[in-house]
Amino acid sequence: MRVLIDTEICDTDGDSSSVSFGKLLDLLEGNGVAIVIHPHSSSEIPSSHGAYSGEIAARIASYKMISSPPNPDEDYPFRTIIKWTGRKQELREDRLIYSVYKNAVDFLITDSSRIHKKAVRVQVSDRVLHVDEAIKHFDKQFSENMVLSSAAVLRRVPLRQLDVGDPIFDELKAGIIDFDKWFSDSAYSGNEAWVYFEEMRIRAIMMLSCDAAVSQGVPAKRVLHVPLFKVLPTGYSLGELFIRMAVENAAQGGMDRITLRYRVGERDQTVQLLEDFGFTAIESEAGGALFVKDLKPPDGIRNPVEISRRYYPSFYDGESVKKFIVPIQPRYHHLLFQDATGRRENLFDDYIFVAEGSAIKKAYVGNANIRRIQPGDILLFYLIRTEKSLTTLGVVEEVYYDVDTPDKILRRVGKRTVYKRRDVEQFAERGALIALFRWHFYLQNFLRYDDMVKWDILSRAPQTVMEVSHERYLRIKKSGGIPAGYTVS
Numbered sequence: 001m002r003v004l005i006d007t008e009i010c011d012t013d014g015d016s017s018s019v020s021f022g023k024l025l026d027l028l029e030g031n032g033v034a035i036v037i038h039p040h041s042s043s044e045i046p047s048s049h050g051a052y053s054g055e056i057a058a059r060i061a062s063y064k065m066i067s068s069p070p071n072p073d074e075d076y077p078f079r080t081i082i083k084w085t086g087r088k089q090e091l092r093e094d095r096l097i098y099s100v101y102k103n104a105v106d107f108l109i110t111d112s113s114r115i116h117k118k119a120v121r122v123q124v125s126d127r128v129l130h131v132d133e134a135i136k137h138f139d140k141q142f143s144e145n146m147v148l149s150s151a152a153v154l155r156r157v158p159l160r161q162l163d164v165g166d167p168i169f170d171e172l173k174a175g176i177i178d179f180d181k182w183f184s185d186s187a188y189s190g191n192e193a194w195v196y197f198e199e200m201r202i203r204a205i206m207m208l209s210c211d212a213a214v215s216q217g218v219p220a221k222r223v224l225h226v227p228l229f230k231v232l233p234t235g236y237s238l239g240e241l242f243i244r245m246a247v248e249n250a251a252q253g254g255m256d257r258i259t260l261r262y263r264v265g266e267r268d269q270t271v272q273l274l275e276d277f278g279f280t281a282i283e284s285e286a287g288g289a290l291f292v293k294d295l296k297p298p299d300g301i302r303n304p305v306e307i308s309r310r311y312y313p314s315f316y317d318g319e320s321v322k323k324f325i326v327p328i329q330p331r332y333h334h335l336l337f338q339d340a341t342g343r344r345e346n347l348f349d350d351y352i353f354v355a356e357g358s359a360i361k362k363a364y365v366g367n368a369n370i371r372r373i374q375p376g377d378i379l380l381f382y383l384i385r386t387e388k389s390l391t392t393l394g395v396v397e398e399v400y401y402d403v404d405t406p407d408k409i410l411r412r413v414g415k416r417t418v419y420k421r422r423d424v425e426q427f428a429e430r431g432a433l434i435a436l437f438r439w440h441f442y443l444q445n446f447l448r449y450d451d452m453v454k455w456d457i458l459s460r461a462p463q464t465v466m467e468v469s470h471e472r473y474l475r476i477k478k479s480g481g482i483p484a485g486y487t488v489s
Helices: 018-030 039-044 054-062 076-081 088-101 113-121 131-142 169-175 179-188 236-252 270-276 304-310 330-336 406-416 421-430 449-454 470-480
Strands: 002-005 034-037 107-109 152-158 192-198 201-209 223-231 257-263 280-285 288-294 323-328 351-353 361-366 378-383 389-403 432-448 466-468
Touching: 002 088, 018 034, 018 054, 018 131, 039 088, 088 107, 088 113, 107 131, 113 270, 131 406, 169 179, 169 223, 192 236, 201 236, 223 236, 223 270, 236 257, 236 270, 257 270, 304 389, 304 432, 323 330, 323 361, 323 470, 330 378, 361 406, 361 421, 378 470, 389 406, 406 421, 406 432, 421 432, 432 449, 432 470, 466 470
Parallel strands: 002 034, 002 107, 223 257, 323 378
Antiparallel strands: 152 192, 152 351, 192 201, 201 223, 257 288, 280 288, 323 466, 361 432, 378 389, 389 432
16 A cells, blocks of 8 residues: 655644654554655655654655656646646645546545645545544554544534634634624524534534525525534545534425535635535625535436435435345444434434544445446445344445455545455455445334345345345335435436
């Protein structure tokens, strides 16, 4: 495995300390990961007088350079997405991203928000990691035990208990006229927000409102508004969880639309996150923008992948897409779908944030011989051994067959993975099936094996990925309580 280090990693956003960066280097070196740097960064390797200690600077200077790195300026399709600006700093960033894009390296580690934004645009964001994110990712890969990669708690907190002087509110104040008064009035009214704390600081916050007055200028629909939304740059997973929380609240209320007021920062990747899940900016003022997301597609849209991406949680389940039952072991089910079992009414109160289980975009790896899965198809996950039930529905984004080396598998799944290195090695021996998918719903009523046999959905317990007919899927949909209001057929 080859990991590319951005040599400006400690200077970009000020969030990565030399201590955490040194910990990351120890983790990679101790597990035999090849660390490389890009020739266009070599002249910018910091000295001991810069942001790094002398020891870390010497370590960085000792790493090998990528030989004959690919040149983005010779790739017209790439340059139609990432425009050539001629600025030296952006040219350096583009070459780092392009090294990932062309598979010259497996992962890039950087804290540059601008690089992370570009990674989303060329669809390699799963392989571009922040320092803290990389520590969790690689520690999970190489540790001996199957452990959760995070145990931080997301809490529902009254606004009156929050310090409006916390640094996370600085940009929000610039985006809301008379923010202090708005915040004080909201707190006095008893409003609450979901808050993620890390080291006694607020790292993310979101507030929801059903007040129709805030959606002026938007065609009349049932609207959930998000007047307060901010996630500091620590990767996509926490932002995905917030979007999922907003969508689930809207879906439970039978709403059609979400609006979100957000101030776009100069080095902000949140806009790419919002766009990736179907939000569109419709107006902008005083540094702020109103983003709108419809939860149901207009008549005439039938592209399954587009519906899943733009109109999540809606999905296409007509006869033109195939449906597959995917057996999954309890340990992987628990990590991928952490809140599938033991669900409760106030699901997100004191919610344990686990990157893999909280995210919408996930990855499945197995050794099934099936070759019929395509983007847009539906995956129905069957929890074996314990529940022996169908629990979860997802929609395929990408699929790969016969992936035969561990590094290729990890490159495909990126930071979506819940699999440890030793598990990946076993999958690779027989040629792995990889399905990148988006989680959409848990079945309201888990369908147990005995009942599915009784209803002629199954004739035997699933041992590998198996296709089910559209007619049998309709029985699953009805009995499992898959919400028909968010399906398109």
